[in-house]
């Protein structure tokens with residue numbers, strides 16, 4: 001890999017081209033009569049001019065600079081970076097899907113509407129909900145949709161409830177969503193065992209409680225075993241329970257948020273249901289609700305009258321539209337293909353294997369890395385760099401050193417309540433050999449902290465770029481090349 005890959009403009013030579021289209025046999029049209037003169041370029045655009053092999057080599061070289069789940073192990077906690085079966089990509093590229101126009105008559109898009117309708121049913125079944133909207137484009141967007149629904153519900157009952165309770169282990173999107181919805185976040189502390197402190201929750205819940213936002217298993221990879229009591233406390237106060245479904249990979253076919261007492265759920269199709277993500281690419285965050293909340297779902301809702309599939313817009317209590325057209329359709333198709341291919345048994349196996357893999361990592365790394373919580377985990381485990389800190393080695397340094405071993409680092413410094421956190425989510429798609437390789441690398445780094453900390457502190461050594469100035473990258477990003 002070249003350290004300083006020139007840009008496509010730098011390798012450009014006047015007169016070169018990648019493809020010669022030849023002379024067209026269509027009579028040349030008079031551009032000036034088609035396009036008003038003031039909209040025409042005065043001189044041709046300065047596009048790079050390169051031969052086809054140079055073009056191919058340039059972009060192929062760039063493509064290998066990305067790290068993806070297809071190129072290596074990617075144990076980024078809370079993100080469920082699982083391998084995505086390629087058959088899902090084939091299915092979502094069927095011309096029957098790609099050639100549809102979102103504005104065409106529902107009569108002529110029955111297959112696509114049936115897929116949307118069935119998908120909503122499958123997700124409702126998995127989450128224990130009564131209805132699902134597929135419109136939201138991501139988990140955070142699902143949270144926004146869910147809180148809007150919850151607000152509309154309270155308003156319909158003549159109640160003004162302004163507070164959202166969020167545990168201190170929660171993902172940052174939870175309090176952010178509450179703020180965007182004009183609600184106030186009330187934090188509750190976790191107890192020493194990493195679970196929601198019931199006493200703190202009781203003290204926080206009251207007549208102004210709109211909702212509790214919770215993920216289960218929580219972001220420490222621990223199952224909130226007091227979920228029934230938690231639900232009772234919130235429901236007794238007149239509030240609703242919102243389930244952040246980012247950790248659904250731990251419990252599919254084993255437990256359902258609806259049965260735990262949750263009223264609203266979002267699922268991250270791009271995490272749990274084998275849809276490529278990372279790099280901010282399209283996602284999907286369907287939201288499921290219990291019966292009393294169905295009237296408030298966003299429009300349109302896919303419908304079926306026993307004969308024909310359609311789109312229902314006639315919903316007077318709806319919160320309205322939250323996405324153009326019908327959600328991120330291609331993502332929904334991929335996830336649908338995955339669910340159908342796995343089946344109920346397969347999905348349960350996914351969760352069981354994800355939990356097994358995480359516990360394998362936890363138990364084999366416990367000797368070298370401090371584990372802040374006793375006992376087993378669910379689909380991800382949290383360790384810390386406490387044992388390495390005396391040598392000056394922090395979680396960030398361990399993450400950087402892992403790059404030299406060819407692994408994507410785990411999530412670090414999240415959850416916020418664990419000092420020097422390293423959060424590992426191996427997912428179910430990895431073999432024992434892959435996990436053993438990662439564990440070996442982690443243990444070598446732990447040993448190296450005692451013998452050659454400087455080598456860790458100056459890592460990575462094998463990547464195109466070494467340590468970056470992360471503050472400058474965030475504060476003064478240079479995103480445009482200039483000659």
Ligand SMILES: *Cc1c(COP(=O)(O)O)cnc(C)c1O
Pocket residue numbers: 078079138139140141171173215219244246247268283285
């Ligand atoms: C990823 C994640 C979210 C947000 O989901 P996006 O799809 O990234 O918007 C919310 N909560 C938790 C716990 C997450 O891991």
